[in-house]
């Protein structure tokens with residue numbers, strides 16, 4: 001392969017890589033993805049995934065990227081085949097905290113009446129937001145990339161220098177892989193574990209504002225199934241589901257929603273949120289090629305995906 005075969009090579013086939021590749025391919029570029037793992041083995045596959053800027057900085061750019069992504073996800077929600085739906089529900093806290101500053105971007109955002117909250121909760125807010133069924137959505141993005149002429153090769157690289165031989169533009173969407181690939185010691189994992197169960201008929205989401213606790217509590221209805229969460233364990237790297245953690249997630253959720261007692265478990269999911277002080281959208285030159293980094297989205301990679309991809313593909 002030579003540098004003239006493709007206009008752009010994207011590293012990574014998670015939500016960041018696929019969305020960026022779609023934007024570049026739909027802008028008319030010849031695009032290839034190299035990914036060590038296919039979409040169904042990425043952190044992106046493991047995500048819940050609710051729109052919401054969680055565990056991510058810098059605040060001013062995150063607000064723009066998340067607002068742009070919100071617009072796109074709202075449009076995609078008009079087609080059920082995308083895996084995106086608009087779902088209503090409640091986020092609540094056991095302590096008297098302020099509602100999130102991004103609430104004003106969401107449809108129907110309002111504070112809850114005390115009677116709407118579970119026992120022992122002090123405050124809460126109701127809204128309607130995009131909820132993404134990641135296995136379906138990653139398949140949708142993959143199909144959209146193919147339709148625009150883009151392709152995916154399963155191939156791990158050990159250095160970005162390998163990529164610059166193939167195209168004049170490289171977009172590095174390698175998630176946690178960037179820690180070794182760049183290398184970037186500022187990138188650390190925040191492990192997340194979820195339990196997918198048969199849905200006993202729940203149509204609204206519930207999420208607890210747990211602050212910086214590693215133990216999260218949420219349930220997201222995905223039609224026939226329900227995604228129960230979760231954890232946010234800084235520095236933990238194990239990608240194997242832990243049975244004790246799964247049992248604790250089920251117990252936390254069942255305490256809020258009695259219909260979740262004794263539900264049938266369908267799947268366990270684990271992912272490592274690629275976390276750094278700030279999301280890295282930054283360009284550098286390497287051996288005469290442009291390398292644009294697009295990683296470090298922590299707990300909000302889905303929420304930021306279209307905004308980040310627009311920023312990268314706009315000047316092309």
Ligand SMILES: Cc1cc2nc3c(=O)[nH]c(=O)nc-3n(C[C@H](O)[C@H](O)[C@H](O)COP(=O)(O)OP(=O)(O)OC[C@H]3O[C@@H](n4cnc5c(N)ncnc54)[C@H](O)[C@@H]3O)c2cc1C
Pocket residue numbers: 011012013014015016017034035036037038039042043044045046047048049050051052155156157158173174175176177178181191192193194230270271272273274294295296297298299300301302303304
């Ligand atoms: C449990 C959990 C729940 C979450 N919930 C939400 C949510 O509700 N909303 C939300 O917005 N976000 C959520 N997130 C965060 C979100 O999943 C991540 O921010 C997002 O998936 C990061 O996507 P990515 O494409 O950057 O990385 P990844 O999905 O990790 O993809 C990285 C890609 O790069 C490839 N790669 C890595 N190294 C190399 C290499 N050396 N050579 C070639 N390829 C390489 C990998 O194989 C993979 O294809 C959640 C995360 C977890 C774990």
